Amino acid sequence: MQENEPQNAAFNWSTTFVRSLFEEGIEHVVISPGSRSTALTLAFSAHSGFKKHIGIDERSAAFTALGIGKYTGKPAVLICTSGTAAANYFPAVIEASQSGIPMIVVSADRPPHYRGLGASQTIDQLKLFGSYTVFFHEVGEPDSHEKSKNRLKLAASQAVQISIEKSGVSHLNFPFSKPFEPDRKYLKQVEFENEKQSRRPSPKYTYETGKMELGETFWSDLISAERPLIVVGPTSKSDKLDFITQLARTLDAPVLAEPGSQVPTSRHTIQGFDGFLRNNENWEELNADLILRFGSQPVSKAVNQYLDKHSDTMQISFMNPNQWIDGSLSSQKQIMLKGALLIPEVTGSAGKDWLKRWKKAEKDFKAFREEHLHPSAPITDGYVFSKIMETIPKKAFTMLSNSFPVRDMSLFGEFDGKEIFVNRGAAGIDGITSTALGLSIAAEKPGVLFVGDIAFLHDTNALLMAREVSQPLVIVILNNGGGTIFRMLPVHQIKDKYTTYFETPQKVKIAALCRAHNIDHTLVSRPEQIIATFDKLIQKNGVHVMECMTGADESMEQRHALWNFKVTESS
Incomplete structure (x- = not known):
């Protein structure tokens, strides 16, 4: 033979x-x-x-x-x-x-x-x-x-x-x-x-975890909370968190769902929390007496600081059996979630004004943000985010790079009902564009990647695989002249060292790089170009680079303004 x-x-x-x-x-x-x-x-x-x-x-x-x-x-x-x-x-x-x-x-x-x-x-x-x-x-x-x-x-x-x-x-x-x-x-x-x-039909191997039932004592503790809060970090397909909305409804709890959490939008989900929770003067008004945590460690510095401040509050981390998640070391109880949580017919004790407080903070913050998001020269990272997120098709997925994009989405973007992905396991900037290509290949639908100039340059070999993408994939590069994420750190004050060793602005001509890979490139430098350019590119099959020239100083000033927002007390 x-x-x-x-x-x-x-x-x-x-x-x-x-x-x-x-x-x-x-x-x-x-x-x-x-x-x-x-x-x-x-x-x-x-x-x-x-x-x-x-x-x-x-x-x-x-x-x-x-x-x-x-x-x-x-x-x-x-x-x-x-x-x-x-x-x-x-x-x-x-x-x-x-x-x-x-x-x-x-x-x-x-x-x-x-x-x-x-x-x-x-x-x-x-x-x-x-x-x-x-x-x-x-x-x-x-x-x-x-x-x-x-x-x-x-x-x-x-x-x-x-x-x-x-x-x-x-x-x-x-x-x-x-x-x-x-x-x-x-x-x-x-x-x-x-x-x-x-x-022959391709077999579909599935791993069913079933339902997970917890005892009466556990649920009596949960429903006795008057100010319950649910926090959901980034998740993976194996996390099985489809019950979050039902849980929020049962407890009448606000839900802080980060980009990448894949939690569907409901009246309980809160937007803009990375803005109004940055100011610790707002914590007293939004002081939880029970915090339920799901998914990975939150990305948001504001949320992590809030969790640290509430270390004396009962915090319960529901974890994937394969991953122990409590990077803030603030949870008092850890539960391995071996299946979707079976929620009994119970009613929570949350006060009627508890969810209203969070909704008021969200509404007031959005109004405050709207005042600060306006056309400018140079344009800001936040303005690009706000405009593009308004026009992304519902059916499209979004991938967020690490550094500022994953944080700016919570601060500037409205991501109601949108499918958002992040790489927050090790939270590196390597392979961001390649990951987006993989998402596009698997999803077979339009997609958008928000990425900074340094992260994009870090993974330029991804452009060699652009031919594998058949659906529209718009790579929105926020070119603010280097790794401006370091401006959040004390090292930014060491002016004679900072730019050379940390921000590292590059002189690469991204347009020339795209031409070398036979990839469409559009330069955006004015506010009125943003939506017109994006709307055109998201309709065209293949990979397209939309390079937005933004101001680093102006973008940081805008972030700091939003981080300082003060919630007024509920009447």
């Missing part, structure tokens, strides 16, 4: 693995070219049941896979060659691990007899990602024995199911000896056989 011929061994081994992944419902694979991974690459190329994406830079490829997993809740598979190729996955592996995103890394490797001898392109890849994976398996060299093939199939199942159930990264390491390329006839035969499998 052809499959038992030595030349076909690596390809046959890889084909067994690829078919097993298909049986588990895997749909996306992101492949970075390489020699040692040839058999794996060809095995995926021979199977039409997968959506294949080619990323020549492994770091960008990994963040693209992260974006796919972030949107779908299922892992995308990464394929790379041996050596430092897999090491370039590490930043995305860390982000996936800490934000609860499923991902599968498949690294090709030199066979064991090359290891430790200084052989070219050979490093120690065993458990390369340390404790950041939920599953690791050294697959072993191709083996035709039936038990070995059964173990390979099981490894594929383990990688998928553990990645989903534990919300993290699986890593399989494949050592290969030459030859990697199969006989041409055998390749064609496998393609023909795969078509039969591809025509």
Whole structure:
């Protein structure tokens, strides 16, 4: 048989693995070219049941896979060659691990007899990602024995199911000896056989957690609160927090839902809290006696300071079983949420004016913000956010870069009902554009990325994968001349060191960079250009860069003005 011929061994081994992944419902694979991974690459190329994406830079490829997993809740598979190729996955592996995103890394490797001898392109890849994976398996060299093939199939199942159930990264390491390329006839035969499998409906592996029921004592404590508050940080698909609105209704509690929380808008959700909670003079008027926390640690400095101030208040953190979240060390009780919370037929004791206080603070802050958001030259980051968020289509998703964009959304943006994504696991600026590309690939609908100039330049290799995007993806670059997030820190006062070592303004011509990648670029420098430009670009398929030249000083002045807002007491 052809499959038992030595030349076909690596390809046959890889084909067994690829078919097993298909049986588990895997749909996306992101492949970075390489020699040692040839058999794996060809095995995926021979199977039409997968959506294949080619990323020549492994770091960008990994963040693209992260974006796919972030949107779908299922892992995308990464394929790379041996050596430092897999090491370039590490930043995305860390982000996936800490934000609860499923991902599968498949690294090709030199066979064991090359290891430790200084052989070219050979490093120690065993458990390369340390404790950041939920599953690791050294697959072993191709083996035709039936038990070995059964173990390979099981490894594929383990990688998928553990990645989903534990919300993290699986890593399989494949050592290969030459030859990697199969006989041409055998390749064609496998393609023909795969078509039969591809025509079958793709199975959908789902991990159902069911309902989680808590006792009467627990609920009696909750409903006795007169000033309950719900705080929801960024979440992942595995968090299962669809019950938040019902919980808020039961307790009559305000909900502080951050961008990326995916909490639907209701009369209980509060906007603008990153503005009016910055001023600690407002805390007395909005003083909670019970705080229920869900999702990741909040991004908002205002919310985190509020939680610290309320460290004597009963705070309960409901956590994903795979992630312990309490970065502020302020919660008195932690509950592992193993399913959607089953809410009994009870009624809370919140005072009638409690939610009204928060709604009044929201309304007054919005009016105050409107007074400060006006056309100016130069335009401000906040003005760009406010104008674009007004016109983003309901069906479009939004991705926010770290640094100021993720914070400015809470301060300036109205995100009622909008689908917003963030990378807050490790909160780095690496791979932001690539993550947005992955979201676009998986969502197959229009999308918007808000990113600063430094974060954009940090991930320019993402532009190499722009061809993978078929729907409109508008990259809104807030070019304020460097890393202005550092202006929030005391180091900003050390003027002779600050600009050179921290803000680091760059002289890169982003328009020229876009032309080099054959990507549409539009420069915006006047207020009246913002909506007209965005409305045009969001209708055009493909990746478009909308570079907004904003004033760093003016933007900071505007933020400080909003942070100083004072809530008037309720009558």
